[in-house]
Each structure stands twice: as structure tokens, then as C-alpha cells.
Amino acid sequence: MYKDFFGIAESPFSIVPSARFLYLSERHREALTHMLASLSGGGGFGLLTGEVGTGKTTVLRALVARLPQETQVAMVLNPALSAQELLASICDELGLTYPQEASFKALTDCIYRHLLANHSAGKQTLLLVDEAQHLMPDVLEQLRLLTNLETDSIKLLKVVLVGQPELQQLLQQERLRQLAQRITSRYHLLPLTAEEVDEYIHYRLQAVECLHKVFEPAQTRQIARATGGIPRLINLVCDKAMLLACQQATHQASKAIVSQACDEVLSWQLPGGSPEPGAAAPQRRNRVLVWGGALLVGGALSAGIGYQSLQPAGWLSQLQQHFTQHPGDASDVMITAEVASHAAPEPAMVVRRTVPEIELSPEPQPGQPVTMPPPAKIDPEQRWQAVVAQSRSERQAMQTLYRLWxxxxxxxxxxxxxxxxxxxxxxxxxxxxxxxxRIINRPVLVTLQEPGQPHYYAVVYTLAPEHAELLLGGERVAVSYAWLQQRWQPGYTLLWRPPLGEESTIRYGQRGERVRWLNQHLSLLLGEAPTRSDRFDQVLLERLRRFQRAQDLAADGIAGPQTLMVIDSALNLPGPTLHPEKS
Structure with a gap:
């Protein structure tokens, strides 16, 4: 409807997936890397989860586009099927013929014969199941049985399950433990950060060759806050904003236009009440941490793990309004704004300076007129202490670490x-x-302590060039390395996946499959000709010592947990990393 007005041939914010509009954020690329890694190995299952609209299908399409030509792909988009219907759907996707009233055995035998024929022809067979949270347990068990056919080193059928977070809970059932143990790569997809929302919006506009700068940075941040970084909601809001701009005969979406678009698109998802225009994400509660001093980075941050809300704070929009009216106060203040939900956060606003005292008012109650009662003052120290108080439990921090995996x-x-x-x-x-x-490159749980105060716990989530990002107390915050080093109590806890499922050390004189694995991968990392020897001999000993010296490890010639973790990192094996852009 607005295409002629903006001089474009196609709507840039259609919610129908299109290869023209494929945008992969850092986390989307990391998810794609993990899924591809799971398929290149010998495992049977990969698992990709994420909240509604975070781009799971986008990753799925990118995955298919990057598969080798000798891969045959079967895709099940409607998994609300019985086990027998699922087998029939797989046969249909693979182009196999079968009797109309075929039994379980007939369908299974038909698929097995095709898998063997593909393997003999040098082809890999891949099954992609979207919306897999709708699968019944008996259907999932049937999928596991299909992956039983294997050679000495690989599964003949590889499966990628894609679904919402409920899929993780489904796989925790006792009767599905065998399937859960076969998942070799897991990834939970996070929403876009504020910076990525800006890139995403302009990427789509450039894809249709729009010559007008429809959304200024302030408006893309406004959209990021309102949508929580969910791409599907971003599309809906931007499409509505461009329609409203067309109706008002302007080529630029103003703050008022974006606010109106957010209201019209998102209000139906909100609980009862009178939300601030454009300031609330669907079914979420805003909360703000205002902290000057430790938060020293100027990039937009967001979290992606489900946290319990610290406390509702209806004063977010008033804080933003204060900074609009008093821009000098906002020049150097760091504010991290998040949402409390089971996945998507609200991207943060980031500015710098010591936090001024700002007068705010409480949230109006439903049905009551907006009034301005006596002002309340934000005490940054109290807000920080509230976050620290939420971080006293080491088990809660450990929960966060498990969620990252x-x-x-x-x-x-x-x-x-x-x-x-x-x-x-x-x-x-x-x-x-x-x-x-940095060398191990996996998120870690650390113990922190303020002078004279009890310990509290955080997960080191990202190590950027100039700052670290921590997950603690339901918040994601950026801190300087000096600040972190002063409070870090020596020691850390991390999760990792040892080679071939065994974490014990590999020593001189040993034999077996783990020695062969070490030999092959050290050869790869050192650029030497690989061997298939399964004996830990003098040659492997010297090779291991050279690798350890190169990584500033103790060159003891023993492949203990630290050495194996560094090899794991160097090989970029699946799992969450501290440097997602390098994955």
C-alpha cells in the first residue's frame, strides 16, 4: 500500500520468509555453526530452540542452503502427527513409494533401504523437524529408532529438531532419556540486541533499494525496546510505521509514528492496563538497572536467558522522557533495560557518566488518570545492591550456566x-x-565479593575487547576488566563436553580410541600429516608438548582437562563461547 510512496517494488518488512531478507546476527551465525558441526560429525541429533519469532526458521533455511550437494533433505513442517503418519511423511519427503495401508514395519523397512542406498552412493540423509515441541513422546521415540541404523562411525540418518523452549522440557522426560543422550549439539537462540535491530532494519530497507532514511537510530532503539528484539515483531512494527508515515505524507517515521505503530501492533499482546506508548514488550515487565561506575561500555547489550523478575518498574518510560527533556543528563549515564520472560530481553540503552538524581513517578493503575505525585529519587547504589542481593545463590548461577548449554x-x-x-x-x-x-573460551561461573560484603555469583558471558559481560541477578551487565579483577575470588566453574564422553587424562603409553582422537586433532591443529595410530608414543608426546607450549599451558605432555578444553576451543566444537563472533 505504501510501496509507490517510498519508491520500492516490494515490502521490506513482510513476515513471509525470503532469501532476499536473510539477516544473520552473531548468535544466528553461532547457532548455524553448531548445527553444521553436529551434522558433520557422527552424531544423530541436533537441537535448536528459541522463543516465538526469534528466527529459528531463518537459521533452518540458512542451514539447508549451506549443506553439501550430496545431502538429501526431508523436512517435516507439521509434526502434529502420529508415529505412523510421521514415517509416511518422511517417505513422502524422500520420494519413496509405499502401499496405502503400509504397516510400521513396511514404512520403516522402506526408509532403511533408502538410507543404505544413499550411504552407498556417498549421500547424507538429513531430517529437519520444525515446531518439534508438538511431537508426542512416542513419535520422538520412533525418530530415535530410525537413527539406530549406522555404520562403524556415522549415523545413516541425522535429525535436527527445531522448536520453542518447551521442547527442552519435553526431552527431560524419563522415557526420552535415550534420545536426549544422542543430541550432540544444542543451541538456544537469543533475540537481537539494540545494535542488531538497527542493522536488521536498515538491511531490509537496503534489500529493496529504499532511498529514504525511514528510521533514525533513536527510532530503531525505540523499536528494539518495544519488541524485545524479536525479528517477527520488528517486521510488524516497521511495516505499520511505514504505512502510518505514508498516510501522513512523510518519508521518515517520527517518534510519535513509531509509538503509534507499537501501540497498534503490540497492544493486543499486553495485559490489561494503560501501557506507555511504544515502551512495553508483549507480555513482559520492564525493569531498569541504573549503574554508574562499573558499567563503562557504550554498546547496546541484552540478555537471552529466562530470569525471574527483580521487581516491576513502571518508571522506564519516565526515565527516557527525562533524558529527552534533559539531554545533558544522558550524555554519559549507563542504563541497562531488560525484560523478565522465559527468553527474550529488551535491548539496553547505554550512555556514560555518573548517574544524576532523577525524579520519577510510579506507574498509573488501570482506569486511573495519569497524575504526577511527589517525585521519587533513584538511588543507583540501592539498585545495584538489589541486583547483588539476587545473586547470592550459587545454584541459581549454575542454573544460568546450564541454560547456556x-x-x-x-x-x-x-x-x-x-x-x-x-x-x-x-x-x-x-x-x-x-x-x-579467553583460551578455554567457555562461559564460567565466578565468585565475586564487594569489600566487607558476602560473596555473590555471576556467569562470565562474553569477553569483548574492552569489557566483560556478566549474567547476574536477572541482569546482563557490562563491566570493566579492572572492576572484575578486583572483585573476582580466585577460581571458576565451567561446563564442557570431553572428547568421546570421557574426561580422564590421556597419558604416555596408553592406547585406544581417545588416543587416536588426540593424535588426529593435534595433527590438524599443528598443520601436520594426520595419523590413525591409537598408541600414545614419543611422537605424540612431543606433539602434545609443542601444542601446550604454544598455548601457555604447562608442557607436561599429559592431556588433562585443561589441555583437552583448549583443544576443544581451538577446534571450535559445539557449545556456548565467550567470543561468539569468532565461532
């Missing part, structure tokens, strides 16, 4: 012992230098 655990099970049940290993190190964490 794609596992939801009960609080009572959030400990190192649980790692063995999900094919992970828990390692507790004694390092006190961040450089050692």
Missing part, C-alpha cells in the same frame, strides 16, 4: 553432579587471570 535444570539439580546426566563435564579451576578464560 541448552539444558533446563531444577534448582535442586543445579550442581556439578548433574553434568554427567547430560553428557557434559563440570570442571572447577583455580585460575584468577581472565586471559586463561
Amino acid at each position: 541448552g539444558y533446563e535444570t531444577r534448582l535442586s539439580q543445579a550442581n556439578c553432579e548433574t553434568s554427567q546426566r547430560v553428557a557434559l563435564s563440570c570442571y572447577q579451576g583455580k585460575a584468577a587471570e581472565l586471559e586463561q578464560l
